[in-house]
Amino acid sequence: MATRAVEVVYRGIFQRTLARNIVRNIVFAARKDGKIGTAFGRYSDSPERNGIPAKQFAIVADTALELEESLAVYEATAVDVTINVDDTLCKGLESWAWYGLQPINELTKPGGTLIVTSRQDADSLIEDIHQKDTAYDLAIIPSTVSFSGLWVYKDDHTDMRVLGALCKVCPELVSLEAMLETIQEQTGSDTKVASLQRAHDRTATRPVEPGEGNSETPFSFDMPGWKTMEEGLVIRAIGEGGGFRGGETGYTPTRNETFKKWSTRSMRPVINFDTCIKCTLCWLQCPDTCFDVTPDGLYDANMEACCGCGVCESVCPVPDCVTMVGEPEFNDNNSQWDAWTADKDGYKKWMTVLVEKQKSETRTHGFHHVGGYAEEINTTEEA
Amino acid sequence: MATVQSGLYQEAKEELISGSEAVGIACALADVDVITAYPIRPYDTVMQYVSRLKADGAFDCDFIVAESEHSQFEIVKHASAVGARTFSGSSGVGWFYAFEAITVTAGLRMPVVAMVGNRALDDPGAFGVEHNDAMAVRDLGWHLYWVATAQEALDMALMAWRVAEDPRVLLPFALSCDGSFLTHSQAIVQVPSQDQVKKFLPPYTRGELQLHPNNPITIAPQVNEDWLMEIRRQTDEAMRRTSAVIIEAYDEFKEIFGRGDPSPFIEEYMCEDAEIILVGMGTLAMPTRVAVRRMREAGKKVGFLRIKFFRPFATEEIQNALRGAKGVAVIDRDYSYGSPQYGGVLFHELRSALYPLEERPLMLNFIAGLGGREVKVTDVNDMVDTTQKAIDTGKIEQTTTWVSVRE
The missing domain is CATH 3.40.50.920 (Rossmann fold)
Structure with a gap:
């Protein structure tokens, strides 16, 4: 007699089909084990927005009666396994419709497992993941992030590998035999079955102790009550902003303290302040007003406000002055302008390494245009 | 009218589907002739599934994406008058926008079946379930049913056409499905076979009430106070008759499909x-x-x-x-x-x-x-x-x- 739950945390639209494949196959396979299940997405994430963190769930019970408690809910209160298919979400996630930052492991039960697809090692991931006061296991599937679009699916077997790992870490949820049979039936593909089996055999876990990880307190928000809320659905405008960080010169806009959106970001702009011509385009075009104008007339992308859309990179007229770099390279939201001001040579070295590395990385924002997937495949094959 | 093309559901089978998908499959199984759509969450999921089923050749129908909810319900009302089996639906304020058409559908005795994906009324534009939207037809001569599971959504959609189209009744049927919990959650559902459904659901015939060149009639002429109470009383009598029809249909449903509660109500x-x-x-x-x-x-x-x-x-x-x-x-x-x-x-x-x-x-x-x-x-x-x-x-x-x- 038991109910077990799995959540898949993913980037909206880009990984929607991937998440759906995972949760549906869990329910199908559990059916073969004689159990009953349900699969659903967190309703408030839908309609999904490009890249904004979203969740889907699979809940499996021994009997329909037991499953009933898990129906008519938006989100499970605790899960046996959290599956994170984009390692940048290890920094936490903020839904477009909810407030506050949710740690990636918030729902992971004591003794549960967090499965992450990543090229990073365990220590590097744990640095990002918020601490918990109970122990859990971490399993890494060595993999480049699998992004595609709404109408295309990058069938790179990430779903198979995740399911294989899942059967290893939580055989009580679903047996490997049932999963192999399900995938054979659903896809008819021997290579997919092989991917599943191999991921199962190779998956190892690393225990994460209580208190291990990122010690930062995630930002949160107190919802007002009906007596304290303004009547007539009125929202007061936020203030106008003023000098750079409260000073006399430059400009920092006022920003929402509790709705930051930066967890949408899987890449961030890195600015070359030495070649910036102060043309203002990044500042004007940024849809999130994330640039602060520094006293010396430069534009410092505020990483608490940037959602990583890449508009600044595309409008900047100077080659390599703004470069979008994969989020795994960063462990904080500190100001780049501060770093540059403190040590211009050091900043240049740091920036050059990142920009060069980015050129050989495959992380993208999804596909910007029709045919983007074909182009990416061709590039990969040529490489 | 339309004929089944490929019969994706020749055999009864088990599916992992949401309540909206279940209603979409019911449309295919019931071989609905005219379906109208206009997107609004959470009802819109059903139009996605219906259009996919049609594209996959599961059934044939006129699938019309109208320019508003008002037209959506006008179209099915008229299609119903000429003898087409119809399906439509909406949510929240979209449903309210269609109200002029919704109110006349019952009075004209058009057995339109609609899914209301229950959604809070605006403002503030929340997507979550609230029952006030569907509740608004309670005084208008519509059947109003609240579904609890995806299985029930499929089953009661079939019941809806059967009861609404019964010549003793001819009243529209609103199937209320809670937004998110039903429309967006996938559960294991037993989908019946085409043959079982055929046995349960006879073709829709309006008889003498059908608008057709061979049966020249006028529907809904302008009338004043000397006619109205009698018209209302007719609708009232049809609603009084429907309970017995529901019981009869539900008994037969349980016999053919092998599931159901003791009471349909x-x-x-x-x-x-x-x-x-x-x-x-x-x-x-x-x-x-x-x-x-x-x-x-x-x-x-x-x-x-x-x-x-x-x-x-x-x-x-x-x-x-x-x-x-x-x-x-x-x-x-x-x-x-x-x-x-x-x-x-x-x-x-x-x-x-x-x-x-x-x-x-x-x-x-x-x-x-x-x-x-x-x-x-x-x-x-x-x-x-x-x-x-x-x-x-x-x-x-x-x-x-x-x-x-x-x-």
């Missing part, structure tokens, strides 16, 4: 010998049944009555289900501002239904889950505690309670 869950009975509609059943089960295990005599048909309202069955209870706790996922008890619509209907009883139970109203807020097992426990207190003291301190609202 209500579901009684552990109500026998219950001192406190909770009453609610739709997916509220999930946390409530779990709470009731646990309280029963702890020896508390509680039960849950789920109202399935809100129209027609099964007064007698409901009286019989509630007559032995000391306290009745009505959970409303809707609200009626300024109503007699400043409470929900279901609560007031139930109070009215129980008034003729010689010994009336104490009645309390709980406003819960508005705009899709989750109703938790602990919320249900609290409702029972409050009701128990009223029974023990013989006094209701507060008739209506807003559950888990932030002060």
Whole structure:
């Protein structure tokens, strides 16, 4: 007699089909084990927005009666396994419709497992993941992030590998035999079955102790009550902003303290302040007003406000002055302008390494245009 | 009319689908002729599934994406007049935008079947479930049914055409499906075969009422006060006739498909010998049944009555289900501002239904889950505690309670 739950945390639209494949196959396979299940997405994430963190769930019970408690809910209160298919979400996630930052492991039960697809090692991931006061296991599937679009699916077997790992870490949820049979039936593909089996055999876990990880307190928000809320659905405008960080010169806009959106970001702009011509385009075009104008007339992308859309990179007229770099390279939201001001040579070295590395990385924002997937495949094959 | 192309559902099978998908499959199985759509969450999921089923060749129909909800319902009304089996639907304020067409559909006796993906009315544009949208047809001659599971969504959609199109009835049917919990959650559903459905659902024929060149008629001429009461009374009589038709159809449904509750109108869950009975509609059943089960295990005599048909309202069955209870706790996922008890619509209907009883139970109203807020097992426990207190003291301190609202 038991109910077990799995959540898949993913980037909206880009990984929607991937998440759906995972949760549906869990329910199908559990059916073969004689159990009953349900699969659903967190309703408030839908309609999904490009890249904004979203969740889907699979809940499996021994009997329909037991499953009933898990129906008519938006989100499970605790899960046996959290599956994170984009390692940048290890920094936490903020839904477009909810407030506050949710740690990636918030729902992971004591003794549960967090499965992450990543090229990073365990220590590097744990640095990002918020601490918990109970122990859990971490399993890494060595993999480049699998992004595609709404109408295309990058069938790179990430779903198979995740399911294989899942059967290893939580055989009580679903047996490997049932999963192999399900995938054979659903896809008819021997290579997919092989991917599943191999991921199962190779998956190892690393225990994460209580208190291990990122010690930062995630930002949160107190919802007002009906007596304290303004009547007539009125929202007061936020203030106008003023000098750079409260000073006399430059400009920092006022920003929402509790709705930051930066967890949408899987890449961030890195600015070359030495070649910036102060043309203002990044500042004007940024849809999130994330640039602060520094006293010396430069534009410092505020990483608490940037959602990583890449508009600044595309409008900047100077080659390599703004470069979008994969989020795994960063462990904080500190100001780049501060770093540059403190040590211009050091900043240049740091920036050059990142920009060069980015050129050989495959992380993208999804596909910007029709045919983007074909182009990416061709590039990969040529490489 | 349209014919089945490939028959994706030649054989009965098990599927992992949402309530919206289940209704979409029911459209294919019932071989609906005209379907109109206009996107609004959460109803829009059903139009996605219907268009996919059509594109996959599961069935053929005229699938019309209208330019507004108003046209959506005008089109099916007219299609129904010429003898087409129809399906449409909407949610929240989209449903309200169609109201001019919705009101005339019943009066003209068009058996349109519509899915209402229950959604809070605007503002603030929340997507979550609230029952006030569908509730608005309660006085108009529509059947109004609240679904609790994806399986029930499929089953009752089939029932809807069968009952609505019955020549003794000819009244439209609104199938209310809670946004998110039903429309977006996937569950294991038994999909019947095309043959089973064919056996259950005869073709739609309007007979002498069909608008056709071979049957020259005018529908809905302008009339004034010297005609109107008789027209209303006709619709009333059709609604009075439908209960027997529903029972007849449901018995046959259970025989052909091998599933169903004892009653088509209500579901009684552990109500026998219950001192406190909770009453609610739709997916509220999930946390409530779990709470009731646990309280029963702890020896508390509680039960849950789920109202399935809100129209027609099964007064007698409901009286019989509630007559032995000391306290009745009505959970409303809707609200009626300024109503007699400043409470929900279901609560007031139930109070009215129980008034003729010689010994009336104490009645309390709980406003819960508005705009899709989750109703938790602990919320249900609290409702029972409050009701128990009223029974023990013989006094209701507060008739209506807003559950888990932030002060």
